[in-house]
Amino acid sequence: MRTRMLALTSAACGAALLGAAALPASATDPGTGAGRGRQPGTAGTGAAGTDATGATAAGGKATAAELLARVRGCARISKGAYRTDSGSPKATVPVCDTADAVFWKADMDIDCDGRRTRACNRKTDPYFLPETAFQSSRGEPLDSAVLPHVVVPGPGKVWDYRKSGLTGGSVVAVVYRDRVRYGVIGDTGPTGIIGEASYAMAKALGIDPDPSTGGAESGVTYIAFKNSRISPIESRARARSRGAALAREFVGR
Numbered sequence: 274m275r276t277r278m279l280a281l282t283s284a285a286c287g288a289a290l291l292g293a294a295a296l297p298a299s300a301t302d303p304g305t306g307a308g309r310g311r312q313p314g315t316a317g318t319g320a321a322g323t324d325a326t327g328a329t330a331a332g333g334k335a336t337a338a339e340l341l342a343r344v345r346g347c348a349r350i351s352k353g354a355y356r357t358d359s360g361s362p363k364a365t366v367p368v369c370d371t372a373d374a375v376f377w378k379a380d381m382d383i384d385c386d387g388r389r390t391r392a393c394n395r396k397t398d399p400y401f402l403p404e405t406a407f408q409s410s411r412g413e414p415l416d417s418a419v420l421p422h423v424v425v426p427g428p429g430k431v432w433d434y435r436k437s438g439l440t441g442g443s444v445v446a447v448v449y450r451d452r453v454r455y456g457v458i459g460d461t462g463p464t465g466i467i468g469e470a471s472y473a474m475a476k477a478l479g480i481d482p483d484p485s486t487g488g489a490e491s492g493v494t495y496i497a498f499k500n501s502r503i504s505p506i507e508s509r510a511r512a513r514s515r516g517a518a519l520a521r522e523f524v525g526r
Contacts (some may be wrong), residue, residue, distance in 0.1 A: 274471070274517050277507070278410070280324075299331075303517050311389065320343060320376065320424050321470075322494075329512075331345060331466060332476065333521065333526065334453070334517045334520065334521065335453065335523065335526065336417060336451075336453065337448045337450070337451045337452060337453050338451075339524040340446060340453060340494070340496060340520060340524060341448060341494060342469060342524075343371075343523055343524050344369065344376045344378075344494060346369075346373075346497065347369035348369055348371070348464055349367045349368070349369055349370070349432050350367075350368050350369065350370035350375060350432065350437065351367050351368035351431060351432040352431055352432065353431050353463060354365075354367045354431070355367075355368075355377075355379070355426060355431060355432075355466055355467035355468075356465055356466050357379050357380045357382075357466065357467065358380075358382070358466065359463070359466060360369055364414070364465070366378065366379045366467050366468065368431075368432050368437075368467070369522075370437070373498060373499055373519070373522070373523055374496050374497055374498045374499055374519075375434075375437045375439070375496075375497050375499070376494060376495060376496040376497065377467055377468070377494075377495050378492075378493070378494050378495075379468030379491075379493060379495070380465050380468040380488065380489055380490050380491050380492075380493060381390075381449070381468060381469065381470055381474075381475060381478075381480055381488050381489040381493045382468060382469040382470075382488050382489070383469070383470070383471075383472055383475055383483075383484060383487050383488050384417055384422075384424045384460055384462075384469050384471050384472070385398045385400075385401055385417050385418070385471070385472050385483050385484060386402040386403070386404065386405055386417060387402075387403070387414035387415040387416055387417045387459075387460070388403075388407040388414050388415065388417070388418075390418050390419075391417075391433060392402055392418035393417055393418050393472065395485060398484045400425060400484075404462045405417070405459055405460045406427075406441065406461040407440075407441025407458070407459055407460065407506060408441075408505065408506075409505065409507045410504070410505035410506065411519075415459045415460070415471075415472040415475065415507065415519065416447065416473075416514075417459075417460075417472050418433060418472045418473060418508075419472075419473050420456070420457075420459060420471060420473055420507055420509065421447075421454060421455070421456030421457075421471060421473045421474035421477050421509065421512070422445075422456045422457050422458065422459025422460065422470065422471045422473070422519075423441065423445045423447065423456055423457070423458055423459065423469070423470045423472070423474065423495055424458075424459070424460045424461060424462045424469035424470060425458055425460075425461055425465050425467075425497070426461065426462055426463065426464050426465070426466060427461045427462065427464045428464070428465030429465065430464075431464070431465065434458070434461075434497075437497075437499060438499030438500040439458060439497055440454040440458065440502055441457070441458055441459065441502075441506055442457050442458065442502040442503050442504060442506040443457060443458045443497055443499075443500075443502050444457060444497075444498045444500050444501040444502075444519060445457060445458060445495060445497045445498070445499065445516070446495075446496040446516055446519075446520050446523075447474060447476040447493065447494070447495055447496075448478060448493070448494040449479070449492060449493050449494075450479075450492065451491065452479060453520070454474060454477040454519065455512050455513050455515075455516025455520075456473075456509075456512055457503065457506055458490050458497065459506065466469060468493065468495075470495075471495075475489075478493075479517035480493075497524070498516075498519045498523070501519060
C-alpha cells in the first residue's frame, strides 16, 4: 500500500476543520508505511489490554474473538465510505454505529507525528510533522513512539467523529488477529482516509512499525467507545483499565 501521499497542504487544511474540539489543529497528513501511515520508531510500550496472545486474562478481559463477534454487522453512521490510502481506487470502509461505540475495519498505517524522538523525526519519517491534533496535559505534542493511539479522519462530509461522542483522549480498542490493545484517539488525518495508528500501537499489536515497510494491509478493527475520554490523555494505564472495562461491557460481560 504505502500510498498516503505527501499532501502536507491538504493535511493542514483538514486540521483546520477540527475547530474547538481539537487543540492545535495539526492533522496527521499522508504518510507512508504499509499504507498511508507514517513513522518509524523505537520505543515501545504498548497499552496491552490482554495478554500477548489476546486470550482472556485472569481479570476476565474481553478477547479478540468476543469483540469481533460483537462487530460482525454494520449499522452505517458515515455518509459513504473511506479509502484506506490516498491511492486507493475505491472507498470501501464505512464507519459503523452501536449504542456504545463506533467501529471500522481497515488497514493500519503508521503515524509518527508529534514529539520528536530518535524513533520519530524527519530522518526516520519523511512525512514527519512535529505536532498532533491533541496535546498532552502539559500542552505538548503526543509521543507516537510511546503512546498507543489511533488517528481518526478530520471532520468532513463522510463523518464527523465529534458527533459520535468522540474526541482526543477517547478510549479505543484495536483488534488484530488474536490481540486486543487499548489506546486513545490522539491525532486526526485526511478527511477521506481511515486506518492509522501510532508506532506504539502497531508495536503493541505485533505489527511492523517501520515507516517504509511496516503497517498492516488489512484485518485491523478499531472500536472507539463513545463518551469515554480519559485524562490525562497520555496515561497508558488509564487507557488500559478503562478500555478493558468498556470492552467487557461491550461484549456483554
